[in-house]
Amino acid sequence: MIAAPSEFDVHLFHEGKLYQAHKLFGSHLIKKRSATLLTRFTVWAPHAVSVSVVGNFNNWDPGAHPLEKLNNEGIWSIGVERDLEGEVYKYSIQTASGDVVLKADPYAFYSELRPNTASIVYDTKGYTWNDKLYRQRVRRRRPVYERPLAIYELHLNSWKQKEDGSYYTYRELADELIPYIKDRGFTHIEILPLTEHPLDASWGYQGIGYFSPTARFGTPHDLMYFIDHCHQEDIGVLLDWVPGHFCKDAQGLYMFDGEPTYEYDTFSDRENIEWGTANFNLAKGEVRSFLISNALYWIETFKIDGLRVDAVANMLYWANSEPAAVNPYTIEFLKELNTAVFNEHPQFLMMAEDSTDWSNVTTPVHEGGLGFNYKWNMGWMNDVLDYMERSPFERKHHHHKMTFSLVYAYSENFILPLSHDEVVHGKRSLLHKMPGDYWEKFAQLRLLLSFMIVHPGKKLLFMGAEFGQYDEWKFVQGLDWFLKEYDSHAKTDVFTKDLLAFYLGQKALYQLDHEPEGFEWIDADNAEQSIYTFIRKGKRKSDTLVIACNFTGITYETFKVGVPMKGKWTEVFNSNRTEYGGSGHFHETNTETENVSIHNRDQAISISIPPFGMTVWKPYK
Known part of the structure; x- marks a missing residue:
């Protein structure tokens, strides 16, 4: 008894x-x-x-x-x-x-x-954490909206494998992965779902054991060890989390006691036909208790720093409904989830993967929103990749794709994702998507990553892009690490490290990320040359950056750009430097403004704009 x-x-x-x-x-x-x-x-x-x-x-x-x-x-x-x-x-x-x-x-x-x-049967108690200083720093820091956020998204199964094809354990990954992330300057890692799942090919998105960290890499205490050591190196840990649907394997939640229990009663509401899974019945209080407890369990037991909530678009609307009809139980659940999380953990990150135009996703619940603090900007991702995959000579006819995101950039708190979904199932790697010859592909990959860094919004990059993985993501094996022995890939790796170091050091690139005052176009309409010039601003005038991005292979030795203030300007970043694999068009000396009326300004600087390159200028102190 x-x-x-x-x-x-x-x-x-x-x-x-x-x-x-x-x-x-x-x-x-x-x-x-x-x-x-x-x-x-x-x-x-x-x-x-x-x-x-x-x-x-x-x-x-x-x-x-x-x-x-x-x-x-x-x-x-x-x-x-x-x-x-x-x-x-x-x-x-x-x-x-x-x-x-x-x-x-x-x-x-x-x-x-x-x-x-x-x-x-497992007792999660008993692990001694050593990340007290990290957690103290997190509590003292400014809100994340004013800080840099550079996320490295990865799949533990296929980031790196041993020679015999076996996986690294959580503890071994602490030795392998953490120094790699630290060296490259990412602030956070985001791991594809770690809830227990039966099929490797689902990448963890079709789970069974929502409270069980997958045994593929060790025990729950081993995972704590890994997260603890991330924190000791000032690296935040984010997890993908799937509260919308679950795997239908016989041992799992599906028809748990012979009848619909965790899923909806009716076939049309229950079945997620696209993925072969079952949708959680968010109308049931017991299911909401299960899921909200699960979110808090990962936060409090494993001390993670954020959840990326998967497939919010699929949750917001009833499955299989024509026309699409809003699911009111999802709205209630998401609001309750985010309220419960932030009441206990105000510094936590709740990020929605949402491809809809649903409004106020990142507005607090008490102000009528869903209550997330970040949303993936899927529109930006789709437009930018569509533009980049086109021939440079065709891009002038699609110039608006690179400017449209600024129309809505401040409607939500956005993360700019170049994620796993864009480099799998025949979509090709980011490098392989780029048109042109070998040199042009690498130059345009550098330009794509540069544009993401200087565009308003926080940043997310899937593993492998940092060194120019050429094949698309092969989730059954490790990344092609041997590529780093080749010059172009090695130089791309150096470039990514320098780009992230530049991002972390420039307040104009993150301090006003979610405020319209942090961005200003210089020339958004130069479609003929496919050149975009704009300003990023911090809270201090001296932090101002002037940025020029050239999406063709044409070099401009002298190009006038209107600037917001008189004086000397210095080039502080150039994606075309020879150490990155570029052609070497960059400025070694400062340039003085001229009294020239251009771009609705009375001061201009004359700069060299490299082919497929980004150059960044700052007032010289």
């Missing part, structure tokens, strides 16, 4: 407001003075006739440890008077139709390595 959860906890769970549901449900070691008295199992199975916990410890006998039904709404529990830490288990559920199904624990903290599918 085990004490039932309190009536208040049960009420909150069913209402959708038990935000620590993982402390009640799942398997827990009940201890007294470090001695384990029993192992408690609690599960929600509202349609079940009976539930038992089975595992090696009872020879998988469903009659050995039946759970007691605690209320009429489907909460079952048992206390097994043994220390079962490390034991594998499942729930044996008899359905209303008389079938018996074996299910992994929805709240399990650890799971077997695929292809095995059982849950494992």
Whole structure:
């Protein structure tokens, strides 16, 4: 016999407001003075006739440890008077139709390595964190909106593999990955989903164990070690998170007790046909408690710094509806999720991957918004890549694609993503997308990355682009690290490091990222030459940058640009330097303004504009 959860906890769970549901449900070691008295199992199975916990410890006998039904709404529990830490288990559920199904624990903290599918009793307590200084710095820092944010997106399976094709562990990645990120100047890493999932090819986006870090790379404590060491090197850790849909494998959440439990009741609402998954039923309080608890569990147990919420566009509208109809339960859920997160963790990052034109995604809930603090700018990504893939001679006819984003740049807090989705399934790598010969491809990759850095918005780059991965993302094997032995790729790697160092050192590129005062066009209409000139501003006049981007292979030895102030200007960055693989058109000396009326200004500087290059100028102190 085990004490039932309190009536208040049960009420909150069913209402959708038990935000620590993982402390009640799942398997827990009940201890007294470090001695384990029993192992408690609690599960929600509202349609079940009976539930038992089975595992090696009872020879998988469903009659050995039946759970007691605690209320009429489907909460079952048992206390097994043994220390079962490390034991594998499942729930044996008899359905209303008389079938018996074996299910992994929805709240399990650890799971077997695929292809095995059982849950494992695991105590997440006991890891000693050493990132106190990092967390103190985060609390003291200015809001993220005024700071640089450069995210390195990666897939742990395929970032790097050992010679035999096996994966690096979380602890080994601490030694391999963290110095690499630190050396290149990224402020954060964003990891594709780490929730346990049965199929490698889903990249983690079709999960089963929402509370289980995947066993592919080690234990939950091993993941804590990795995150802890990221923090010690001042690197934030973001995770992709999928609250919209889940995998339909037999051991998972799908038809958990023989009937729709975590998913919608009707076929049309339930089935996510495009991905072969099931949509979470966000109308159910128990499902909202599950998901919001899950978000807080990752934050509080693993001390992550942000969640990128996947496929928000697919959540906002009912599945399979024609015409598209808004799902009001999603709106309610997202608002409740973000409110719960920011009430407890105001410095946290909640980022929406949303390709719709839904308004106020990054407006606080109390002001009528969905409550995220960032949204991926999918429109910018689509327009920029469409433009870059065109012949340089054709670009003048599509000049607006590079300027349109500034029409709406301040409608949300945007992240500019060049993500995994753009370099897979036949889309080619960023380098391979670029038209022209070998040299021109590398020059235009440098220009693309430069344009992302100087455009308003925070930055995200998928792994491999930093050194010019030529093949598209091959998620079954590691990146082509051997390419760095070749001159052009090695120089691209140097360029990326210098570009990020430049970004981190220039307040004009991040301080007013989300304020219209931080950007001003010099000439947005030079379609004939495919040259864009503009100004980025910080809070101080002396931080001002004048930027020129040339999207053709033509060199301009003398090009006049109107500037906002008189005096000497110095070139502070040039993507065309020889050490980056460029042709070497850059300025070694300062240039003085001329009293020339151009671009609606009475001062101008004469500069050299390199082919497929970006050059940046700053007032000389």
